[in-house]
Amino acid sequence: MLDALREHLGLTGSKKGCDHGQCGACTVLIEGRRVLSCLTLALAAEGQDITTIEGLAQNGKLHPMQQAFIDQDAFQCGYCTPGQIMSAVACVTEGHAGNDEDIREYMSGNICRCAAYPNIVAAVKQAAPDIKKG
Amino acid sequence: MPSFSYQRAKNPAAAVQALSAAASSNSPFTEAESLPLAGGTTLIDLMKLEVMRPRMLVDINPLASQWSAIDMSTDHLRLGAMARMSDVADNVDVQRHYPVIAEALKLAASQQIRNMATLGGNVLQRTRCSYFRADWRCRLLTVVSTCSAWANSCRPWAVSRYPPACRSASEQSRAASRTRKRR
Numbered sequence: 001m002l003d004a005l006r007e008h009l010g011l012t013g014s015k016k017g018c019d020h021g022q023c024g025a026c027t028v029l030i031e032g033r034r035v036l037s038c039l040t041l042a043l044a045a046e047g048q049d050i051t052t053i054e055g056l057a058q059n060g061k062l063h064p065m066q067q068a069f070i071d072q073d074a075f076q077c078g079y080c081t082p083g084q085i086m087s088a089v090a091c092v093t094e095g096h097a098g099n100d101e102d103i104r105e106y107m108s109g110n111i112c113r114c115a116a117y118p119n120i121v122a123a124v125k126q127a128a129p130d131i132k133k134g
Numbered sequence: 135m136p137s138f139s140y141q142r143a144k145n146p147a148a149a150v151q152a153l154s155a156a157a158s159s160n161s162p163f164t165e166a167e168s169l170p171l172a173g174g175t176t177l178i179d180l181m182k183l184e185v186m187r188p189r190m191l192v193d194i195n196p197l198a199s200q201w202s203a204i205d206m207s208t209d210h211l212r213l214g215a216m217a218r219m220s221d222v223a224d225n226v227d228v229q230r231h232y233p234v235i236a237e238a239l240k241l242a243a244s245q246q247i248r249n250m251a252t253l254g255g256n257v258l259q260r261t262r263c264s265y266f267r268a269d270w271r272c273r274l275l276t277v278v279s280t281c282s283a284w285a286n287s288c289r290p291w292a293v294s295r296y297p298p299a300c301r302s303a304s305e306q307s308r309a310a311s312r313t314r315k316r317r
Contacts, residue, residue, distance in 0.1 A: 020179050027246055036246045039178045043140055044171065044193050087246065094224075094245070109244020 002026045004042035005052060013053035013082045017111070024110035027083040027090075028052050034090035053082035056089070065089050068127035069120070076114035084110045088124045092131045097124050136187040140171075143194045152192045170194045172216060173251040175243070176259050185267060186260070198252075204228065211235075215254030220245060222253065 002019070005011045005028070017025030019038045026038040029051040056063035065085050068074070075081040087110045091097050096106035103124050104117075112120065143149035153168050168190040171177060180186040194216070201216040206227040213222060222228055223239035239248065265272040 020182060021175055021247060024244060024246060033249045034246050035250050036175075039175050039247075039250065041140065041171070041174065041178065041191075041193075044142075044174070044195065091245070096245070105240075106245050109246045 001028070001040040001042040001045060001050075002037040005037060011052050011054050015079055015082060017080065017083070022111075023080070023083075024087060025080050025083040027086040027110065029086060029090060032090070032093065034087050051086070053086055056085065063089070064127040064130035065092075065123070068123040072119045072123040072126060074116050074119040074123040075112075076116055080110060080112045080114075084112065084120055088120070088127070089131065091124060092128045093133055095133055097128045100125075135182050136184060138181075138188055139190045141190065141192055143192055143197055146197060146200075149192055149194055149197065152190070165189075168192055172198075172255045173218070173247075175247050175251045176255065180260060180267065183267060201254075202252075206231065213253055216252045218249055219243075219251045219253065219256065220248035223248065 002014055002016055005014050006016065014028055014037055015025040016038065017023035019026075021036050021039045024036065026036055027034050028037045029035070030040070030045055030048050032049070032051075056066060062070075063085075065088050069081065069085055069088075074084070084107070087107060088097075091103065091106050094106070096102050100121055103121050107120065107124065141152060143152065149170070153170060164186050166186075166188045169177065169186070169188040169192070171191040171193045172195060177186060177191075181188070198216040201214040202218070202221070203212070203214045204217055204222060204225050204227070205212040211228065211232055219239045219242065223236050225236070229236045242248065243251065260266065263272070
């Protein structure tokens with residue numbers, strides 16, 4: 001699916017970090033659940049609702065999580081960031097963003113080489129109240 | 135990634151029929167005629183490494199609703215083979231009455247992988263031995279007669295033995311110590 005999004009649909013927001021399910025940079029939402037697009041066959045997701053980073057902002061307005069990542073300086077190079085944001089949104093809707101320990105544990109599938117982790121946690125905490133839980 | 139054909143299982147009988155070709159073939163399991171696809175978190179990974187090269191994938195996810203139940207009763211817990219790891223880990227009954235299961239699942243992989251991976255696939259997961267995954271001097275993949283893991287560092291060795299040809303170091307060392315005791 002990652003290649004389908006990037007190479008065939010021109011949706012290059014989802015990133016290819018490891019291509020083997022280890023880094024989380026390719027995280028997208030399928031039916032609202034966070035999954036790794038690098039280990040998902042595009043055909044297997046036929047007919048399902050897929051949300052990529054490009055689909056978060058509505059009517060030109062940033063999603064609360066996107067805004068929080070800016071406010072909290074939660075990225076440096078930005079390569080892991082789309083995956084972090086998609087994962088963070090789902091972390092909140094799953095109900096796993098109740099405290100710092102949970103956020104760190106449930107966001108551990110998204111690696112950041114720039115080590116923006118403390119600010120990522122802060123961003124998740126900032127945005128959580130503005131996101132409806134699933 | 136090797137070329138393969140893909141079909142979606144319409145019902146259990148059709149899935150069994152599509153998969154039964156593999157059972158009768160003499161091909162090694164890495165070159166199976168057809169394999170089931172559930173979460174794909176191991177299979178797609180190994181296919182990208184060209185270690186697994188099935189000719190066809192039979193997607194059994196459409197059948198998941200029949201086999202993903204988490205049923206608590208007074209004396210046992212029944213977990214469907216296609217229940218996703220995350221759903222079992224987050225299940226309130228499992229957390230309350232079988233906390234070790236919930237905790238073990240929660241500690242595995244990542245939430246993204248846990249959302250995709252099924253319990254059945256977890257149990258059927260291929261050996262994690264580095265030699266198998268690297269397609270390099272592994273008895274399961276080439277005609278070499280020895281297991282490379284046997285002579286080397288123990289960390290990547292297979293934890294669980296898979297086909298008879300796979301000799302993890304733990305098995306060989308157990309066999310060796312049994313031989314020594316008999317003497």
